[in-house]
Amino acid sequence: MKQRAKYDEDGVNKGAWTAEEDELLASYVNAVGEGNWTSVPKKAGLNRRGKSCRLRWLNYLRPNIKRGNISVEEEELIIRLHKLLGNRWSLIAGRLPGRTDNEIKNYWNTTLSKKIQTKKFTINMPNIKAWKPKSNPLETKITSSISYSIQTTELECTKASYPLHVLPSTSGVIQTQQINQQNFQEELMEEKKDKVLDYNSFSFDDEMWIAGLEFGGEINVVDDYDNDLVCSLFDKNL
DNA sequence: AAGCTACCCAACCGCCGGCCA
DNA sequence: TTGGCCGGCGGTTGGGTAGCT
The missing domain is CATH 2.60.120 (Jelly Rolls)
Incomplete structure (x- = not known):
C-alpha cells in the first residue's frame, strides 16, 4: 500500500492532526472567527495548509458538532434527502443540525448505500x-x-x-x-x-x-x- | 497470539465558481 | 475581459481497528 506522505513538497504537515494542533487552531478561530483560511496557519502557528485548517475546524473542532450514533430519524432523513438531492452532501448536511457533509457522505458510502441495495x-x-x-x-x-x-x-x-x-x-x-x-x-x-x-x-x-x-x-x-x-x-x- | 480481511472515517485531492484587481 | 486567489464541494485514499480464522 502506498504510504501517504507526512509532509508535502513544501514541508507542510499532512495526515492526522495532533491534540496540540487542534488546540492551536481552536484557540485561534475562537478568538478571531472563521474565514480567511489561507492566513490561518501562519497566524495560528500551524504548519498546515489553510484548506486543511478549514476542514479540521468544520468537520471536527467547531462547536455543536454531533459525533457518531446517527439516529434512526436522522438516517431516514438522509435517505429521503439523498433521494431528493443526490450526492449533494452539503445540502443534506444543512438539514441535519450538528452533522457535517463529510460525516453524512461517509455514512452513506459505508452504511446506507449497502442497506439501500438490499431493499426490494x-x-x-x-x-x-x-x-x-x-x-x-x-x-x-x-x-x-x-x-x-x-x-x-x-x-x-x-x-x-x-x-x-x-x-x-x-x-x-x-x-x-x-x-x-x-x-x-x-x-x-x-x-x-x-x-x-x-x-x-x-x-x-x-x-x-x-x-x-x-x-x-x-x-x-x-x-x-x-x-x-x-x-x-x-x-x-x- | 498472530495474521488476514473488511470496514470505518479523517483527511487529502482536484475541480469549480465567485470575487476582485 | 481576464487571470489569480480563495473557499466550497464531492470523490477518493489510506491508516486504524474490530472481527474472524
Missing part, C-alpha cells in the same frame, strides 16, 4: 377477496417488518386485478400521493384490458393502507435503487 419488496396478498374487515370493507393495512427501509421506496404495482389506490398513513408524502392517485386513475383504464398495472413514484412510511382491493393480487414494492432483490413483507392470510 414483494407484498403477496393471497386471498384478499375473502377478507371482510368490519370497519371498512375496502381497506387493508400493511405494516412493514422493516419499516425504515420502506420509507423512500417507490412503488410499482403489477398484476393487481382490481382498482386499488394506496394511501400513506403518515405525513410527508401527501403531494406524491395525490399525483399517484391521478396516475392510478389513468392506469385503471388499462387495467380493464387485463394489462399489468404499472405506476410508480410513490413513497410511504412504515405502514400503508391499500383500499379497493377486491380480488387477490400481487403487489411488488420496488425499490428504485435496486430492482433485483425481493423479500416478502406480507403473506398472512387476511
Whole structure:
C-alpha cells in the first residue's frame, strides 16, 4: 500500500492532526472567527495548509458538532434527502443540525448505500377477496417488518386485478400521493384490458393502507435503487 | 497470539465558481 | 475581459481497528 506522505513538497504537515494542533487552531478561530483560511496557519502557528485548517475546524473542532450514533430519524432523513438531492452532501448536511457533509457522505458510502441495495419488496396478498374487515370493507393495512427501509421506496404495482389506490398513513408524502392517485386513475383504464398495472413514484412510511382491493393480487414494492432483490413483507392470510 | 480481511472515517485531492484587481 | 486567489464541494485514499480464522 502506498504510504501517504507526512509532509508535502513544501514541508507542510499532512495526515492526522495532533491534540496540540487542534488546540492551536481552536484557540485561534475562537478568538478571531472563521474565514480567511489561507492566513490561518501562519497566524495560528500551524504548519498546515489553510484548506486543511478549514476542514479540521468544520468537520471536527467547531462547536455543536454531533459525533457518531446517527439516529434512526436522522438516517431516514438522509435517505429521503439523498433521494431528493443526490450526492449533494452539503445540502443534506444543512438539514441535519450538528452533522457535517463529510460525516453524512461517509455514512452513506459505508452504511446506507449497502442497506439501500438490499431493499426490494414483494407484498403477496393471497386471498384478499375473502377478507371482510368490519370497519371498512375496502381497506387493508400493511405494516412493514422493516419499516425504515420502506420509507423512500417507490412503488410499482403489477398484476393487481382490481382498482386499488394506496394511501400513506403518515405525513410527508401527501403531494406524491395525490399525483399517484391521478396516475392510478389513468392506469385503471388499462387495467380493464387485463394489462399489468404499472405506476410508480410513490413513497410511504412504515405502514400503508391499500383500499379497493377486491380480488387477490400481487403487489411488488420496488425499490428504485435496486430492482433485483425481493423479500416478502406480507403473506398472512387476511 | 498472530495474521488476514473488511470496514470505518479523517483527511487529502482536484475541480469549480465567485470575487476582485 | 481576464487571470489569480480563495473557499466550497464531492470523490477518493489510506491508516486504524474490530472481527474472524
